[in-house]
Amino acid sequence: MQWNEVKVATASEAVEAVSNILMELGASGVMIEDVLDVENFKSDAYGELLDKENYQTIEEGAEVTAYYPETIFLPEILPQIKARISQLPEFGLAIGANQVTIAQVSEENWATAWKKYYHPVNISRFLTIVPSWQEYTPKHPEEKIITLDPGMAFGTGTHPTTRLTLQALEVVLQGGETVLDVGTGSGVLSIASKYLGANEVYAYDLDEVAVRAAKENMDLNPVAKDVVVAANDLLKGINQPADVIVANILADIIVLMIEDAYRLLKANGRLIVSGIIEEKKAMVLAEMAKAGFEVEQLFNQKDWYAIILKKADEDE
DSSP states (O other), X not given: OEEEEEEEEEOGGGHHHHHHHHHHTTOSEEEEEEHHHHHHHHTXXXXXXXXXXXXXXXXXXXXXXXXXXXXXXXXXXXXXXXXXXXXXXXXXXXXXXOEEEEEEEEHHHHHHHGGGGOOXXXXXXXXXXXXXXSOOOOSSTTOEEEEEOOTTSSOOSOSHHHHHHHHHHHHHOOSSOEEEEESOTTSHHHHHXXXXXXXXXXXXXXXXXXXXXXXXXXXXXXXXXXXXXXXXXXXXXXXXXXXXXXXXXXXXXXGGGHHHHHHHEEEEEEEEEEEXXXXXXXXXXXXXXXXXXXXXXXXXXXXXXXXXXXXXXXXX
């Protein structure tokens, strides 16, 4: 199968926003190369030291590369991509060169191209994500290693939304919970949930590629061998009550699952949502309040937000 590669040359501060735009417009995956990330890795106590000359292929700013299946008609969405990126300065984000280029790439090349940029990432005191092809020695006995091969699924743990969601899970999970992971992607949140003490975890994704990748990642992490992974459209048709529901997906998709989340969440349960950019936060909060949720805690990194919510009548 052939894929269309859309590469956007931008500024480091805009990579999350550009990635979000590309994913919202149908990209099946993104790869980010950021000059600042390479510099950070060189001095990262938890990651592998990099040879700048071997790993850095750009001189300044960042490049966000998105992949679209050949079934998507690019001339139809390219004007939208360019227009939305051009609007980012209105939100205070520099967009650098703002150059968009297009190329064709085979599925095999896409699946392996990003590996040289993916290295061990320490998410918190307890969680470290390590690519399956690298060796890593834990720094202390309590450190939990999530072995991950994201393949063509979105969710390597390095994106701010994934980091925020993992940190929220650390706050919420106490042990013994039933967790529903909506839009599981690579399965990283389900694996982390098991490490953090969840009893039962059900992982759902609409994308069959993500479902396959998640199942493979469960096999790489014995703690997650009993996670149930299945294809499903958000929480439609699901009847499993949950102590925790977690969804690291786009804001406009989150609002589509709110009613089902409320229906399935136990009385003292928690809903964790992430993937929310600053401009979408008010909309998501308004829809949550309308459905009967209230905010318990809010996390943010740069322009991204994760939110822990509970049912508003919990304390009554």
